[in-house]
Amino acid sequence: MAATSVEHLHSDGHFVTPQDKYSSMKLGMWLFIATEILLFGGLFAVYAIYRAKFPEMFFNGRDELSLLLGTTNTVILIVSSFSIAMGVTAIQRGKKNLLTFLIIVTLLCGALFGVNKYFEYTAKFHHGIFPSTDIFFALYFMMTSLHMLHVIVGMAILFIIMIFNMKGKYSPSNYTAPEVGALYWHLVDVIWIYLFGLLYLVA
Amino acid sequence: MSTETHELGGHIVPYKDLVLVVTALVILTGITVFVSTLDFGYAALNIFIAMAIASVKACLVSLWFMHLKFEDVITWIFIIFSLVLLCLLIGFSLSDEFLRITPKVNF
Amino acid sequence: MNWLPEAASSIAGRVDNVIWFVTIISLVFFVFITALLVVFAIKYRRRSEDDETPYQVSHHTLEVVWTIIPSILVMVIFVYGFVVFEDLRTPPKDAMEINVTGKQWLWQFHYDNGKSTINELFVPEGRPVKLVMTSDDVLHSFFVPEFRVKQDLVPGMYTYLWFKAIKKGEFNIFCAEYCGTNHSGMLGKVKVLSPADFEKWKTSKEELIAGANLVEAGAELYTKRACIGCHSIDGSPMVGPTFKGIFGRQETLADGQEITVDENYLRKSIYEPQAQVVKGYQPIMPSFKGIISDNEVSALIAYMKSLK
Amino acid sequence: MADGTMVEAVRPTYLDRKGFLSWALTLDHKRLGIMYLVTIMVFFLFAGIMGMLVRLELLTPGKTVMGPDTYNQIFTIHGAVMIFIVIVPGISATFGNFLIPLMIGARDVIFPRLNLFSYWIYVGGALIALVSLLHPIDTGWTFYTPYSIRTGTSVIPITFGVFVMGFSSILTGLNFIVTIHKLRAPGMNWHRMPLFIWAAYSTAVIQVLATPVIAITLLLLIAERVFGIGFFDPAKGGDPILFQHFFWFYSHPVVYIMILPAFGVISEIIPVFSRKPIFGYKAIAYSSIAIALIGFLVWGHHLFVSGMAGWVAKVFSFLTFLVAIPTAIKVWNWLATMYRGSIDLKTPMLYALGFLFLFTIAGLTGLFLGTLAINVHLHDTYFVVAHFHYTMMGGTIMMLFAAMHFWFPKMIGKMYGEAVAKIAFALIFIGFNLTFIPQFIMGMEGMPRRYYDYLPQYHYQHVLSSIGALVLGVGILVMLINLIYCIFKGEKAPSNPFGSKSWEWQTTSPPPTENFEEIPQVTDWTYGYGKKN
Structure with a gap:
């Protein structure tokens, strides 16, 4: 795995080859994903314990949540994940404008997700449901808001990538940033898949 | 599913494969929502099915969308190790929570 | 040592x-x-720069x-x-149960006949004792070094420990889990009595100290009922207001109300401590209802009056 | 080996550029290492003064200089600052940054901008934590619920600060892992890497995988205080013990974050000053990984008396003993390295020998605490206090000091003053033992920790301990003054004053900005001392 060539010094000083830079960025992002797994994992552990301890509270809490909104949001995120995956393939094949379009689709999905979440939250507050209501809703708000934070960060990352892409920074020989940004976005999707199951479905 | 290798060492997943995956994901979402409305008599069975389907979906996303299928072994090691740790965290704290021996009280 | x-x-x-x-x-x-x-x-210290060492x-x-x-x-x-x-x-089946409650910062012991003590645990020699413990506020830990036992007291949950004392005498109880300001003052004594003495103690009615006047009895209760943990008698500020000159003092309560400390206020503060808290103090005092009898309250008030 | 010593120091060294911004915005791993070191030493002195105040207060039973609330706040600050701000990044962020690229023959870490970012979020987190000094927190560094939910002191700034610093730790770890995977010089395969790199790698794994759990735990704690939710508050249906599980899921592995780099440092120092190859290279390397992995699974031994389920306690006790074995193996290997060597008792070697002595005590007293029956008696007593000071101070900090002397010529380009450094070592070593050996005895006798006041029967040990702390403090000051003096007035250092074969010594002292004239071509491991037969 060690570098075999020292000829291509990047202006940053030390990236040995574009291949190494690419695989390093990806490995870095995967490590970060491992971190995120354990970050949300803490919440999953809390969920598991209190779900087992207070099953009724969780059944009642779930009844307050809108399955329709939850399912819609799940599909929205799956579609966004799909479109950014398509985007990566597109830039790998040199379709720069297609990538821009697909990122816009992804960002729109993200925004739509956020709007839905906003309506969900305000409906809860309207019904007098707050994080302090009970442990289920504390978990609901903690999990979904932390996830929402990731959605926003992901959107920011993809937005920056889109700008750079429009400036023509990416090509079939340089698509590290779109791929790594997409990785992060998929993570957001995967976490939601579990949150959806845990919060909206399980009863 | 077929792939091409690229000069950076990355893999290109064809559009067709991605479309197949997303179709599967949407169908699985439909199934999991439908199943959640059924009553099997055991709440635990519902959780199990919902989590099993969620895991299948997560695998689909990570293997194809995230190209994990084509990553080298060290990535796999870290991801699997983090999942194992998560299971241990949940397993130990859950079992302590429920096996903790607390005395009967007669005030 | x-x-x-x-x-x-x-x-x-x-x-x-x-x-x-x-x-x-x-x-x-x-x-x-x-x-x-x-x-x-x-x-193998270096003797010269040319020392030869093996490649091992x-x-x-x-x-x-x-x-x-x-x-x-x-x-x-x-x-x-x-x-x-x-x-x-694993406590033996025939162990005698005593309930323990930890509070900031005292130990309260309840015996099966309804008797209760503070900071003094009376146990018979040679008989296994099982303590069923919980906490009213934060974590505490019951620790008697001479018995080699320790167990955390967790609010909202019961834990237990057991021991069989084999020597008569007094042993220290420490709180081993950090519990706030007066953690180090949360001390108690295990008093191991002979079985006969223990029965005698258990069935006796607790009297005010025989032959003592109210002030002396109050002074004794001041220590025995653990007031000493939070209230000084020399005017120095502690967790609670000092007892020195407390009677007749003007105080401002947390809600801004002005009161004069009299017998009724003191009695209420012992039984319902959260009701009227003096401004600047945390509402953390536990209630002593059912622990301090009316007679003892009178003695304590008499003692406070004496602290000018 | 490529001979870097031939190069005359005509190229600019990494220290040449001056000015605040050239440091604050640097991407150079060497400068960042030094910045971490300086920041950490400032906090070390601050927290050290807090520790001295604790010892001062305990000089007499009852009130000596401060009230109980102040005392509780001071020991909390001492613990929290020492753990989260000083020792966690203690060796890994300072010498890890400085040495990893040099040792593997790279020009920098792989993500230099991320590295700079990590430093500044570390500083930011530390400053946020310090906001809580306005009304200092009094929960102890463990933030146990429900006390941390109820106390009126400022819990939020410090926990949020620790949360932020957690990200610094995660990103640094991530950076190191990828660097070690991707930037090793040609020929530097895994079994030729210096053992410090193995230790840093194991440390980074823990940083990346354990830190997020404390992050979420502290976030939950903050949410409890802000929104009044009740995951850990029994009054609201929560479970305070759960907090302890989550807390120790990070905070036990974190002791390996602290100690593993120290193992790395001593594995570098002993071979150089014994002029012998490290004995049992693979055993030391793999035992670092083993400690990192098993270390994740022993957190429960902090909860033995919390009412934990019996079989869970047994599993945790078993795993705790399991982790003792790789640690023991390392000690034997270091001893065997010295056997028939040519031992030069320069200051770094003295610290290394001191470490072996102190760490042996730390490890053996760990056996007491891991044993279930004994743990019940010793839990939360001064025995525990003494035990973890032997590991953290006697282990990590001693090796941090050793590293500060050993790599001083490389970092600064000057020699440290040998005679004064030895005196400082003697003071530190004697003071340290005098401080903490009485605490073992007190602990056995039943003196609980975090006590503002104590029974008169412990007075004599407390006095000894306080005197020891004074000697220790003086020793540390002498050491620091000596080093600071030598930064300015020290003799100019040759590029390889101790005759090491490791790559960082093959370049000039201080190293040039880009570390090496040419990326080294590695053909052998870095421990090839002694005469091959």
């Missing part, structure tokens, strides 16, 4: 055996390693030996430790 406190419970001797076992193993290794360290540092990178037999021996030893220690632990955690 005594390395271990007196062994005053039936299990203490067995715990001590484990401690001695580990101590001896540790000492052997410690002396061996230190000796090697010193001998090597002296014997491993020795399989040696490495296997020094892996296997510690492995076996630690496993022996592990097993020995958990066998005794098992007994530490």
Whole structure:
């Protein structure tokens, strides 16, 4: 795995080859994903314990949540994940404008997700449901808001990538940033898949 | 599913494969929502099915969308190790929570 | 210096055996390693810049030996430790139960006949006692070094520990889990009585100190009922207001109300401490309803009046 | 080996550029290492003064200089600052940053901008934590619920600060892992890497995988205080013990974050000053990984008396003993390295020998605490306090000091003053033992920790301990003054004053900005001392 060539010094000083830079960025992002797994994992552990301890509270809490909104949001995120995956393939094949379009689709999905979440939250507050209501809703708000934070960060990352892409920074020989940004976005999707199951479905 | 290798060492997943995956994901979402409305008599069975389907979906996303299928072994090691740790965290704290021996009280 | 406190419970001797076992193993290794360290540092010290040293990178037999021996030893220690632990955690069936509540910063003990004490745990010698414990506020930990027992008290949950005292006398109870300002003052005494004395104590009605006047009785109760933990008598500020000159003092309450401290306020503050808290103090005092009798309240008030 | 010593120091060294911004915005791993070191030493002195105040207060039973609330706040600050701000990044962020690229023959870490970012979020987190000094927190560094939910002191700033610093730790770890995977010089395969790199790698794994759990735990704690939710508050159906599980899921592995780099440092120092190859290279390397992995699974031994389920306690006790074995193996290997060597008792070697002595005590007293039956008696007593000071101070900090002397010529390009450094070592070593050996005895006798006041029967040990702390403090000051003096007035250092074969010594002292004239071509491991037969 060690570098075999020292000829291509990047202006940053030390990236040995574009291949190494690419695989390093990806490995870095995967490590970060491992971190995120354990970050949300803490919440999953809390969920598991209190779900087992207070099953009724969780059944009642779930009844307050809108399955329709939850399912819609799940599909929205799956579609966004799909479109950014398509985007990566597109830039790998040199379709720069297609990538821009697909990122816009992804960002729109993200925004739509956020709007839905906003309506969900305000409906809860309207019904007098707050994080302090009970442990289920504390978990609901903690999990979904932390996830929402990731959605926003992901959107920011993809937005920056889109700008750079429009400036023509990416090509079939340089698509590290779109791929790594997409990785992060998929993570957001995967976490939601579990949150959806845990919060909206399980009863 | 077929792939091409690229000069950076990355893999290109064809559009067709991605479309197949997303179709599967949407169908699985439909199934999991439908199943959640059924009553099997055991709440635990519902959780199990919902989590099993969620895991299948997560695998689909990570293997194809995230190209994990084509990553080298060290990535796999870290991801699997983090999942194992998560299971241990949940397993130990859950079992302590429920096996903790607390005395009967007669005030 | 005594390395271990007196062994005053039936299990203490067995715990001590484990401690001695580990101590001896540790000492052997410690002396061996230190000796090697010193001998090597002296014997192989650099004599000149041209010293020749061997190129020696491993020795399989040696490495296997020094892996296997510690492995076996630690496993022996592990097993020995958990066998005794098992007994530490398993109370005999016939154990006498006493309920314990930890509060910031006192211990309260309830006996099965309704009697209750603060900071003084009376137990008979030679009979297993099981403490069923919980906390009213934060974590505490019940620790009697002479008995080699310790157990956390967790609010919202019951935990237990047991011991069989084998020596008459008084032993310290410490709170071992940090619990706030007066953590180090959360002390108590286990008083081990002979079975006959214990029965006598248990069935006796608690009287005010015989022959004492109210002020003297109040002074005694001030310590015995753990007021001393939070209220000074010399005017120095502690967790609660000082008792010095408390009677007749003008105080501002947390809600801004002005009051004069009189008998009724003092009585209410003992029984419902959260009702009227003086401004600047945390509302953390536990209620003493059912613990301090009316007579004792009168004695305490008389004592406070005497502290000018 | 490529001979870097031939190069005359005509190229600019990494220290040449001056000015605040050239440091604050640097991407150079060496400068970042030094910045971490300076920041950490400032906090070390601050927290050290807090520790001295604790010892001062305990000089007499009852009130000596401060009230109980102040005392509780001071020991909390001492613990929290020492653990989260000083020792966690203690060696890994300072010498890890400085040495990893040099040792593997790279020009920098792989993500230099991320590295700079990590430093500044570390500083930011530390400053946020310090906001809580306005009304200092009094929960102890463990933030146990429900006390941390109820106390009126400022819990939020410090926990949020620790949360932020957690990200610094995660990103640094991530950076190191990828660097070690991707930037090793040609020929530097895994079994030729210096053992410090193995230790840093194991440390980074823990940083990446354990830190997120404390992050979420502290976030939950903050949410409890802000929104009044009740995961850990029994009054609201929560479970305070759960907090302890989560807390120790990070905070036990974190002791390996602290100690593993120290193992790395001593594995570098002993071969150089014994002029012998490290004995049992693979055993030391793999035992670092083993400690990192098993270390994740022993957190429960902090909860033995919390009412934990019996079999869970046994599993945790078993795993705790299991982790003792790789640690023991390392000690034997270091001893064997010295056997028939040519031992030069320069200051770094003295610290290394001191470490072996102190760490042996730390490890052996760990056996007491891991044993279930004994743990019940010793839990939360001064025995525990003494034990972890022997590991953290006697282990990590001693090796941090050793590293500060050993790599001083490389970092600064000057030699440290040998005679004064030895005196400082003697003071530190004697003071340290005098401080903490009485605490073992007190602990056995039943003196609980975090006590503002104590029974008169412990007075004599407390006095000894306080005197020891004074000697220790003086020793540390002498050491620091000596080093600071030598930064300015020290003799100029040759590129390889101790005759090491490791790659960082093959370049000039201080190293040039880009570390090496040419990326080294590695053909052998870095421990090839002694005469091959």
